[in-house]
Amino acid sequence: MTEPSCKICVGAWPLKDHFLVDCGLTRAFVFEDQFFAGWTVLVLKEHVSELFDLSRVARSMLMEEVSHVAQTLAQVFDAKKINYELLGNQVPHMHWHLIPRLKTDPDPLKPVWCVPHEPVGLPAEQLAERIHLLRSALCIDPTQSL
Numbered sequence: 001m002t003e004p005s006c007k008i009c010v011g012a013w014p015l016k017d018h019f020l021v022d023c024g025l026t027r028a029f030v031f032e033d034q035f036f037a038g039w040t041v042l043v044l045k046e047h048v049s050e051l052f053d054l055s056r057v058a059r060s061m062l063m064e065e066v067s068h069v070a071q072t073l074a075q076v077f078d079a080k081k082i083n084y085e086l087l088g089n090q091v092p093h094m095h096w097h098l099i100p101r102l103k104t105d106p107d108p109l110k111p112v113w114c115v116p117h118e119p120v121g122l123p124a125e126q127l128a129e130r131i132h133l134l135r136s137a138l139c140i141d142p143t144q145s146l
Contacts, residue, residue: 001047001048003047007093008093008095009047013091014032015032018031018127021134021138023042023065025058025065026044026065027043028041028042028043029043030130031097032121033121034120034121034130035115035118035120037077037102038077038079038099038134039097039099039112040073040098041095041098042065042066042069042095042096043094043095044093044095047093048093049092049093050088051086066084066096068138069098072137075137079100079101079102080101080108081100082101083101084097085097085111
């Protein structure tokens with residue numbers, strides 16, 4: 001199911017060149033702001049806004065995908081903690097923000113939304129390197145594309 005007014009359903013967000021991997025129920029993308037290195041977004045393929053709208057089996061599969069990507073981010077970035085955000089206030093299409101919190105975190109006790117910073121976009125070469133690194137760590141075919 002898709003929703004024509006949803007910017008995820010119409011492909012306007014996340015950025016296509018930030019595509020990381022197809023996880024099954026979700027697609028993973030490197031978030032455009034990499035101030036928090038490794039910030040990744042998992043987007044449900046189906047237009048659903050609430051966890052309770054998924055079947056029990058789909059919820060379980062979704063949590064396995066979230067956990068697998070989060071564990072990989074924790075290992076790759078040597079994270080002290082992973083923040084998990086499922087909000088939907090601004091984009092009512094289920095998507096998870098998985099955010100590694102590192103030892104160098106400027107304000108580890110605050111949510112990322114409350115840490116003042118200039119967004120950090122990766123130049124194309126660095127983005128390609130990050131995608132390759134994460135695909136390798138996730139044991140995904142590095143040539144996979146959206």
